Amino acid sequence: MSAPLLELIDLVKVYRLAGERLFGPHAHVRAVDGVDLKVTAGRSYGIVGESGSGKSTLARCAIALERPTSGEACLMGVSLIGASRRDLRRMRAHMQMIFQDPYGSLDPRQRVERIVAEPLSLLDGVSGAEMTARVSESLQAVGLVKTDARKYPHEFSGGQRQRIAIARALITRPKLVVADEPVSALDVSVQAQVLNVMTDLQQRAGVTYLLISHDLAVVEHVCDEIAVIFRGRFVETGPTGILLAAPAHPYTRALIDAAPKLRAERGRRRPAPTSASSGAGCAYAPRCPYAQDRCRSEAPRLRELGDGRRAACHFPLPANGLASGRATV
């Protein structure tokens, strides 16, 4: 069996917080706290979590924009952690990133052709003629036209800018594209255009996404697998359909319930407010409506539930429990 497209092994990223006094002790925060992840080529992977859950840090470590504190990140079996700068640059051709803000991520003083060509220009031995051809190929793939190459970012709308960002990510024909909230800054009608471009590339160009989002519907639309992250740890992973239809972890359930629905009965169970953080036990226990003594004393590990899912919960929800099932959107 060939190596997975991306593999993270026990990845940890610790940040040092500013201390209260200049030379006083510093607090540390474990933004990513022991994450294992395997992304198979052709099966896009979504990471869902709330702000501060560590999802963006995880994405940045996965693509070597940040160095993890410990653990391993491998692209197609090759370690990104130990790679030299030169090797890393070569490996970046296979992995690109799309950011949330289509305004902040494009240099306003550069023409689109230069912005889009940038990842390619970092590689050796690409001729000028090939560069131009690849730029227009890339622009076309995202539904822009060749003449757009001569324009500047300010001449485009938000949705078009995000497509420029995708064109830039695509130009090296990467196998993996890490997309961090790619559509959350966009209006609904524009969001649909960008999502269509993304799924189109998935099908035609064989791009696999590692998609970071807080929006379950967006993740479900693009991804085959999902991981739900809470306080730096995966609490549940599995195939998208099963996981969203019958979540095993109470936090996944809470996320699904909290998402507003177009047709919903009011007064369904709402997530409880966050209370003080837990000590030794499950990080979610203080918020969990099902928490028992064991949850407060012993942190659960991710374990197999059959059907491809894993959940870090001592008392996973039964597949057909909670008779309400899933509310329709």
Added chain:
Amino acid sequence: MLLEVEALNLDLPTPTGPARIVREATFGLDLGGTLGVVGESGSGKTMTALAIMGLLPEGARISGKLRFEGYDLAALDEEEWRHLRGNRIAMIFQEPMTALNPLQTIGRQIAEGMVLHRGLSRSAALAEAATLLERVGLPDPARRVRSYPYELSGGQRQRAMIAMALGCAPKLIIADEPTTALDVTVQAQILDLLARLREETGMALILVSHDLAVIAENCERVIVMYGGMVMESGPTRDVLERPAHPYTRALLAARPQLGATRGGKLRTIPGVAPPAGEAPAGCAFAGRCPLTIEACAAAMPPALALGPDRYARCIRLDEAERTQ
């Protein structure tokens, strides 16, 4: 009726002359009612809310009818506005971090309105601020009164903003994207809080949002705005289940839905929305709408009654019905 808006036009000054941001907007709100204002960026939804709150930018001009509790809002001077604003009408903004004063304690900011409008003493107002913080579910209110905004989380700041809005028992609260910057679980808590407070106090709510689902869960009635126009209005359920206007239909179809086929094509709306104030003379959606005919862009379509309290501005409604 608590609030009556009829044929409201709003012009903002630009270097090239006035730009019409809101065109012929008509809607109303009953005492204790809930109204959702949904629209994408540039639709004029926030400007409409600011007009009701008397917070329009310098040089803005409005025409048409704008009545609140019998007052003609368009004719109020700044002195009269001060009496109304924060007292009878209060507003909650999207970003509590920018709406709150970073250099003042939460308690003082909540107390300010009560000193101003209700003539309370400083200490009485501060004591009441703590009670209000308790009502909006902030833990440890006696201590939080002395906190600064930066010491609170996003959800807590939004609760503090709501406490501030409640201070003078307003008849109407306008919430402009109150949960857009928050996580879904916190969003659900804040929206539940607003619903609970509304039940307790009987105040009316205008909820401005880009998110149809947020409005579906929290508002009895909705107006759908695009390019400064109210495209469709009516009971929320009706509008979402049987959208009449091509724009409402397109907006609903563009949403990725939980449970839909993975990677399936989403219905998109071709083109981009006109920048605020640059809509054509006729229907703002003309050109992007698949049903556009010449007459669409020529003149403002009339608001057609589709049922009790249900309107749509479109001359192609029959065609829209037929092609769906």
